Amino acid sequence: MPAERLLPDAESADLVALAREIARDELAPVAAEYEEAERFPREQFRLLGKSGLLGLPYSEHWGGGDVPYETYLQALEEIASAWMSVGVGLSVHTMSCFSLAHYGTDEQRDEWLPAMLGGELLGAYALSETHAGSDAAALSTRARRDGEDYVVNGTKAWITAGGQADFYTTMVRTSDDGAKGISCLLVDASTPGLEAAAPERKMGLTGSTTAQMIFSDARVPTTRLIGGEGAGLKIALDSLASGRLGIAACSVGLAQAALDEAVEYSKARQQFGKPIIENQGLEFLLADMAAAVETSRAMYLDAARRRDRGMPFQRQASVAKLVATDSAMKVTTDAVQVLGGAGYTRDFPVERYMREAKVPQIFEGTNQIQRMVIARHLKEA
């Protein structure tokens, strides 16, 4: 059953309806097959691009949709509820455009942003390294200035759409000055010396390629430096604050899909001569699942509405990410319980949902990092 949403205007409602229609007709029917085959849904991203969904929260001036985060995230949630890999890819693409959109010069934005938002290109975000995950400031991929270029060497890790994307928003070290020595480069995928390693063999989100990106004397023009040398960590953390709202929305979509599946199954499945949904034990379980989904949606929307009004939203974004991803883990696990033995088989989607729900608790800031962020705000208040 579609979520009952409060949207700010008729255009937002139409946009979310479009996302739902594409999700239902184009994504849901092939999701299981692609996930099983570990096949990256490039064509589906092209369709999203053609429909104008790859640049929603950015300025119309550069080809974006200028829609509020409140609307963008609900469209994203609809996509993720049909296919989590595509939802996460869309969220990461949107985050990968953040640096240029918010920190680039007008000249840089005029040159690259229209293509990034226009739907033809897909973006990736390269911050983590094998030894710099939660401690992002420890990153060691080095960019050395050489004439009009930076020469980049090192390996970025856990890159969503790694090897598939057309550009990589990449955090590199331009000096040894700790957190102040990090800079942001917008790297074209065709840069000589940039290669993807073999994709990671993951527990879930198998349609979404995750790979290390290896820089070997890759020359990136200095014109592709975003926000000045040393601004990289601030840009990265700023991007993540918005990005984790995307992950919260995706997780709500995933949990909603699991809930819908569980409700449908428990109405149809008969035991002891009646549908199993008639048992109070299951009623309460399903009610708790619904409460978790709706609480999580309310949380990310509260953060989004603050963001849309130009208010601080970082603490709320961390709460939303924490609550939504933990809820998705619980709801998808309970959905497997509702479907019983059937739920444990690959003939039903809920075991996949359960596998897919794990990684949102880990990426874009582990939930332990979210708690640190929340606690820091409490201490500083």
Next chain:
Amino acid sequence: MTNIVVLVKQVPDTYSERKLNESDHTLDRESADAVIDEINERAVEEALKIKEAGEGEVTVLCVGPDRATDAIRKALSMGADKAVHVSDEALQGSDMVATAKVIAGALGKVDGYDLVIAGNEASDGRGGAIPAMLAEILGVPQLTHARELSLEGTTLKVDRETEDGVTHLEANLPAVVSVTEKINEPRYPSFKGIMAAKKKPVETLTVADLGVDAGELGLSGAAATVLEAAPKPPRAAGERVEDDGDGGTKVVEYLAGQKLI
């Protein structure tokens, strides 16, 4: 320039449970999500293709309650240029003849039409007679059940497909065409289309604007009366065939018993 009018109907979503009102057996519009009928999206697509291939203007014409504006906006966001919406409580329960007259009346308000494109049958009422009735009232050729359509100048060619086979039809404009599911795959609106739709003109008319006799409209004006309606019985359990080496034969026997083969 070809002026194309596309007939659009808002129907209960086929994905949701559809019900009739117990009191008067009309559609219970509150019980289901309301969407543009899918066949109408194909009609809009065909109109847009003609427009894009040459010159033309696409007007959406909808008869339906106020909330049918959602269906109109969908057609506009796909790329139609403007819309006419006939909305009047007096229309509630109107039969097909009355509806065709209202549509014909509304067409008189469109600044000259060359081609009317409709779906061959709405997914709710499934009458499938409106396009033919409309052509009759207008006194123009009807080319129904089109699976393919081409327009050269003012000559319209249609491949009409029914259970009896395919008929090749040709007519001069103005004409009424109805399309089947095979006509095309409709485009999705784009986000830009959604934003553009809100600036496109929608003219709202009532029955009084059309010169149609109000006495012929609504439930009281309908030529036929629904006396009784009952929901479809729930689907019965299927028949299970155990394969003890003779599964194929049993399946064939079952199909023959159902007169399917």
